Structures are given as structure tokens and as C-alpha cells.
Amino acid sequence: MNKNNQTKIIEVSHLRKNFAGYQAVRDISFTVNQGEILALLGPNGAGKTTTINCMLGFLKPDGGEVHIDGINPAKDVVRARQQLAYIPEQVALYPKLSGLENLVYMSKIAGVDKSREQFQQLLEKVNLPGHAIHKAIAGYSKGMKQKVGIAIALAKNARALILDEPTSGLDPSASHEFSQLIRSLAGEGVAILMATHDLYRAQEDAHSVAIMNQGRLVHNISGDTIQSVQLESLYLEHVRVASTC
Numbered sequence: 001m002n003k004n005n006q007t008k009i010i011e012v013s014h015l016r017k018n019f020a021g022y023q024a025v026r027d028i029s030f031t032v033n034q035g036e037i038l039a040l041l042g043p044n045g046a047g048k049t050t051t052i053n054c055m056l057g058f059l060k061p062d063g064g065e066v067h068i069d070g071i072n073p074a075k076d077v078v079r080a081r082q083q084l085a086y087i088p089e090q091v092a093l094y095p096k097l098s099g100l101e102n103l104v105y106m107s108k109i110a111g112v113d114k115s116r117e118q119f120q121q122l123l124e125k126v127n128l129p130g131h132a133i134h135k136a137i138a139g140y141s142k143g144m145k146q147k148v149g150i151a152i153a154l155a156k157n158a159r160a161l162i163l164d165e166p167t168s169g170l171d172p173s174a175s176h177e178f179s180q181l182i183r184s185l186a187g188e189g190v191a192i193l194m195a196t197h198d199l200y201r202a203q204e205d206a207h208s209v210a211i212m213n214q215g216r217l218v219h220n221i222s223g224d225t226i227q228s229v230q231l232e233s234l235y236l237e238h239v240r241v242a243s244t245c
């Protein structure tokens with residue numbers, strides 16, 4: 001999967017971020033190619049969200065660089081954000097608007113011009129139940145809100161999709177459905193980074209897995225190796241070893 005000739009969409013190079021002298025991210029580098037899924041693992045406080053916030057341009061790195069499809073969000077946040085879609089753990093949508101109205105509104109803000117029918121087709125594509133399309137988001141489950149989030153990414157034609165804890169709180173069938181959706185997005189060429197504690201989903205879905213601990217990237221695996229390793233043992237080994245250093 002991880003071929004050298006694939007286009008790099010997400011590039012994180014020697015990234016560093018400090019908070020009041022505390023090194024939350026310490027010189028990490030990784031890439032996510034077109035059509036690949038990278039699972040970013042690590043215990044609470046490892047630095048995953050800080051890394052994502054640098055990718056989204058919410059935080060300015062203290063060292064190193066991030067590029068999203070060649071654009072550095074620290075230098076041109078507007079253009080960088082045009083290339084990516086972000087789905088946080090709790091998808092932020094307008095609770096009183098329907099799924100369709102949210103999709104139309106969010107897409108218009110992002111400058112996407114489509115007909116109402118095309119937006120509706122996107123919600124069908126992500127398998128949002130037909131009865132929910134015109135219902136207020138307030139009555140949606142987490143999985144349904146995520147589907148709207150993924151439809152927003154699709155409408156935007158995002159080159160990169162960043163997900164923070166996408167499967168936490170999802171039941172097994174919603175998690176499975178989510179997995180199918182992101183695999184199909186990757187199949188369409190989107191580069192996907194998901195920060196997760198879900199080792200099962202990481203092992204099932206990711207083309208590469210990066211383990212962070214205490215701001216450092218302590219292990220990286222890709223390709224067929226992911227399926228053959230005991231990911232939980234590997235994770236615990238690296239997190240324990242790094243914690244005692």
C-alpha cells in the first residue's frame with residue numbers, strides 16, 4: 001500500500017510544540033499518502049490532539065512544519081483548511097437544523113456550490129437513514145452525526161480527513177459502518193489520519209500505525225506487518241518502555 005511513488009498529502013516534519021516550557025510534541029515526523037489511513041495511537045496526554053491542532057492551524061508549531069497537500073497551515077491557514085476536513089470526537093453541528101440543512105450550510109461556508117439534490121445524494125452515500133435526513137440533529141446518534149461530518153468532507157472534496165477519536169462511544173455495528181465509510185473514502189484517494197485509542201479499528205483499517213508517547217513518536221509500522229503483530233502487546237511495550245525512560 002505504502003508505495004514510494006504515491007502523493008504525500010499530509011506531511012509532518014520535525015514538529016515541536018511547547019506549552020509554558022512543557023514539550024507536548026517533541027520532534028515528530030510522519031506522512032500520510034493519498035488513499036492511505038494512518039492511525040495515530042498513544043495514551044492520554046501523548047500529544048495527538050496537539051499534533052492535530054498544528055495540522056488544522058489552530059496552533060503554531062514552535063519548530064518543524066506541517067504541510068497539507070503542500071500548503072503550510074502556519075503560513076496560509078485558509079488554503080490549508082480548504083484541502084482538509086476535520087471531524088472531532090463530538091461533531092459540532094447545529095442541533096436545531098436537520099442533517100441536510102447542516103450539510104448545505106457548512107458546505108456553503110466552505111464555498112461549495114451544489115444543488116439540494118446533490119447534497120441529499122451525499123447523505124445517502126454515507127448511509128444516513130432516509131428518515132433522518134430532514135430531522136433535527138439534536139435527535140441524532142453519534143454515528144449519525146459522524147456521517148453528516150463525512151458528507152461535509154465529501155462535499156468539500158477534501159484531500160485530507162482528520163478524525164479525533166472517531167469510534168469512541170460507537171456501538172460495534174456503527175463502528176463497523178464507520179470503518180467501511182473511511183475505507184471507501186481512502187479508496188477514492190483521501191488521505192486519512194485518525195487519532196484513536198481503538199486498537200482493533202487501527203489494526204483493521206489502517207495502512208500505517210504510529211504510536212506516540214510523551215510527545216514522541218515511539219513506534220511506526222506499516223503494510224502487512226500491522227495485521228501480523230499483536231498490536232496491543234506492541235502498544236503496551238512501547239508506551240511502558242517510553243514511560244520509564
Ligand SMILES: Nc1ncnc2c1ncn2[C@@H]1O[C@H](COP(=O)(O)OP(=O)(O)OP(=O)(O)O)[C@@H](O)[C@H]1O
Nearest residue numbers: 019020022024042043044045046047048049050051
Ligand atoms: N493549551 C494547552 N496548554 C497547556 N498544556 C496543554 C495544552 N494542550 C495540551 N496540553 C498538554 O500537552 C500534552 C499533550 O496533550 P494532548 O491533548 O495533545 O494529548 P492527547 O494525546 O491528545 O491526549 P488524549 O488522548 O487524552 O486526547 C498534555 O500534557 C496536555 O496537558
